[in-house]
Amino acid sequence: MRFALRRAAFYLFTAWAAITINFLLPRMMKGDPISAYLQKNQGKISPEAVAALRTLFGLDTERSLWEQYIDYWKLLFSGDLGRSFSHGLSPVTDIIGTALPWTVGLVGLATIVSFILGTVVGAVIGWRRGRGSDAVIPVATFFSTVPYFWMGLIAIAVFSSALGWFPASHAYGKGTQPGLTPEFIGEVIYHGALPAITIVIASLGGWILGMRNMMITVLDEDYITVAQAKGLPDRVVVRTYAARNAMLPQLSSFALALGFIVGGTLVMELVFSYPGIGKLLLDATNAKDYPLMQGIFLVITLAVLAANILADIAYVILDPRARQMEA
Numbered sequence: 001m002r003f004a005l006r007r008a009a010f011y012l013f014t015a016w017a018a019i020t021i022n023f024l025l026p027r028m029m030k031g032d033p034i035s036a037y038l039q040k041n042q043g044k045i046s047p048e049a050v051a052a053l054r055t056l057f058g059l060d061t062e063r064s065l066w067e068q069y070i071d072y073w074k075l076l077f078s079g080d081l082g083r084s085f086s087h088g089l090s091p092v093t094d095i096i097g098t099a100l101p102w103t104v105g106l107v108g109l110a111t112i113v114s115f116i117l118g119t120v121v122g123a124v125i126g127w128r129r130g131r132g133s134d135a136v137i138p139v140a141t142f143f144s145t146v147p148y149f150w151m152g153l154i155a156i157a158v159f160s161s162a163l164g165w166f167p168a169s170h171a172y173g174k175g176t177q178p179g180l181t182p183e184f185i186g187e188v189i190y191h192g193a194l195p196a197i198t199i200v201i202a203s204l205g206g207w208i209l210g211m212r213n214m215m216i217t218v219l220d221e222d223y224i225t226v227a228q229a230k231g232l233p234d235r236v237v238v239r240t241y242a243a244r245n246a247m248l249p250q251l252s253s254f255a256l257a258l259g260f261i262v263g264g265t266l267v268m269e270l271v272f273s274y275p276g277i278g279k280l281l282l283d284a285t286n287a288k289d290y291p292l293m294q295g296i297f298l299v300i301t302l303a304v305l306a307a308n309i310l311a312d313i314a315y316v317i318l319d320p321r322a323r324q325m326e327a
Contacts, residue, residue, distance in 0.1 A: 007312055011305055018301040022294055023072050081298065082291035086284060092295035096277065100299070102171055103276035106192045107268070110199035111257050117200070118207020119250060123243045125208065126215025127234075137209060144205030148198070152271035155198050166194040169273035195272045203257075210253065214246035221245075255311030256304065 075082070081092040118140075125136060143151070160168035172178070172187040218224065219242060227237045266278035273279075277296060284292040 007309070011309055015302065015305055018305075019073075019076070019298065020069075022298050022301070023069060025294075081295035084284070084289055084292040086287035086289040086292065092292050095280070095292060096295055096299055099275060099277045099280045102274065103269075103278065105188075106196055106274065106276065107199065108258075110196040111203070113196075114200040114203045115207055115250075115254050115257065118204045119211045119243075119247055121204075122208040122211025123215055123238065123246065126212040126219070126246070127238050127242065129212075129216055129219075137212065140205035140208045142205070143201050144203065146202070148202050149267045149271055151202055152195070152198050152268060155194055156271070159194055167191050168194075171275055192274075195268050195274060199268060206253075207250070210250055211246060214249055215242060218242050218246045251311050251314055255307045258303075258307040258310075 079093060081096070083089045084092050084095050087095050121136065125134060156168045159165045167173070167190065171191050172184065173191070176184060176187050178184055224237065224241055227241050266282060268274065269276045269279040270282070277299075281293065281296045283289075284296065
């Protein structure tokens with residue numbers, strides 16, 4: 001209980017600090033979203049409408065910064081993240097809700113697959129160190145060092161342009177009507193296969209190398225020697241003793257990777273013209289759409305915190321020593 005209360009207090013403070021910084025940053029920047037919006041619509045908006053917009057976005061100069069801060073929290077608790085200037089004053093929550101599933105579905109699945117595959121392969125290579133399986137390490141490391149945009153362009157050139165196996169861009173074909181139909185789901189899988197494969201290949205080397213190094217370290221521990229001396233089968237020693245302890249440091253990296261899934265792989269979404277949250281953030285930045293940028297930053301921050309909470313829970317379940325040290 002003491003461990004849970006300490007972690008809860010830490011994450012509550014971190015969430016409060018992140019939300020407060022998210023509130024202050026746009027107000028510390030030169031200009032404001034209202035001014036940027038008025039420059040694009042000079043002479044088309046009356047002074048009364050301008051005052052209404054400032055009130056709507058919590059930028060009313062007649063209210064103090066503290067009052068604006070309180071209003072910001074009230075809007076957050078009501079689920080209101082403001083309205084986007086670059087999307088016809090549509091609610092930010094609706095815009096993010098439209099782009100988020102694409103990123104979570106593609107990048108999330110690719111991240112989970114690369115983590116599981118890399119952890120398993122790394123554990124096997126670490127257990128069989130010094131054998132031919134070590135040849136996988138330089139190959140995987142090479143692909144992880146190749147810039148992602150270059151790998152994506154090569155994948156498009158080879159598998160889309162030359163071989164015609166996969167489409168080069170977009171989340172589904174032109175003219176396809178979105179909906180929960182077999183045709184649409186098939187289009188989404190078909191268009192997402194190539195970017196997902198490139199994400200897996202690009203991130204696989206890091207997971208393999210990290211797990212392999214931790215396995216080599218763990219195999220020198222006394223409890224591994226004792227387990228082998230008891231005559232336990234190799235699969236039991238690897239699964240129950242070695243891999244379980246070796247993968248603990250991997251969880252922290254995996255938690256961060258899960259949290260940043262929400263941020264999307266910006267380069268991937270640009271290369272493949274994929275309608276995810278990363279591309280949405282870039283478009284919002286170019287349009288100086290501060291409310292949309294604020295909303296995306298907030299969602300990314302909360303996603304990272306949630307992923308770290310899950311990692312803490314998993315860490316304690318797998319290693320009770322962490323719970324005892326915190327207590």
